[in-house]
Each structure stands twice: as structure tokens, then as C-alpha cells.
Amino acid sequence: QVQLVESGGGLVQAGDSLRLSCAASGRTFSTYVMGWFRQVPGKEREFVAAISRTDTSTYYADSVKGRFTISRDNAKNTVYLQMNSLKPEDTAVYYCAARLGLVIGTSRNMYESWGQGTRVTVSS
Numbered sequence: 001q002v003q004l005v006e007s008g009g010g011l012v013q014a015g016d017s018l019r020l021s022c023a024a025s026g027r028t029f030s031t032y033v034m035g036w037f038r039q040v041p042g043k044e045r046e047f048v049a050a051i052s053r054t055d056t057s058t059y060y061a062d063s064v065k066g067r068f069t070i071s072r073d074n075a076k077n078t079v080y081l082q083m084n085s086l087k088p089e090d091t092a093v094y095y096c097a098a099r100l101g102l103v104i105g106t107s108r109n110m111y112e113s114w115g116q117g118t119r120v121t122v123s124s
Contacts, residue, residue, distance in 0.1 A: 022096030
């Protein structure tokens with residue numbers, strides 16, 4: 001199994017940008033599809049973005065499309081989430097997730113490994 005550690009969260013104002021990072025250790029990073037999810041209290045964890053093993057395919061939730069960009073650096077065992085034009089409704093705890101295999105998933109049930117989360121707060 002792969003171990004995941006997120007970083008980069010914080011408190012920003014609406015319209016600002018943040019870049020989240022997720023460092024992986026353990027098994028070979030390039031064998032994992034990677035995803036970002038987010039969760040607010042009282043709601044289910046929701047899909048944000050996912051990226052294929054070789055950075056050739058990406059998927060986004062409609063709510064972040066055009067504002068967020070997922071990328072990965074397999075040499076550094078790291079996946080990133082660049083978040084631009086942040087809105088108060090982006091406030092959540094953001095989780096990095098890993099899925100062993102080829103299929104890119106948007107459901108949280110498809111991912112086997114999870115980080116501890118990093119909090120993002122966007123003030124209006």
C-alpha cells in the first residue's frame with residue numbers, strides 16, 4: 001500500500017490561489033491513479049479531480065473545471081492540485097487518494113489509500 005501526506009492548505013481570500021501537494025511513499029508511485037477529493041462537515045466526501053498514471057488523462061468535477069488543475073511528477077512521487085479563483089464554497093478538507101491500476105475513478109470507493117487531509121478555507 002502507498003502512504004500519502006497532503007500539504008499546502010490554508011486560509012485565503014476569494015479569488016486567491018493555492019497549490020496542494022501530496023507526497024507518496026511505499027509502492028511504486030507510477031502504478032497508481034491519483035485523485036483529489038474534498039469534504040465539508042455533514043456532507044459526503046466528493047470527487048474533485050483525478051489523473052492517470054502517466055499524466056495523459058485528467059478528470060474534473062464540474063464545480064472546479066477551468067479553475068483547478070491536477071498534475072503529477074512521478075520522479076518526485078508527488079501529485080498536485082493547483083486551485084485558482086477560489087470561492088468560499090471551495091472551503092473543505094482536501095484529501096489525496098490513490099488507486100492501484102489503470103482505471104481512473106471518480107468514486108471514493110474506487111480508491112484504496114488516503115491521506116490525512118489538508119484544510120482549505122476561503123473567506124469572502
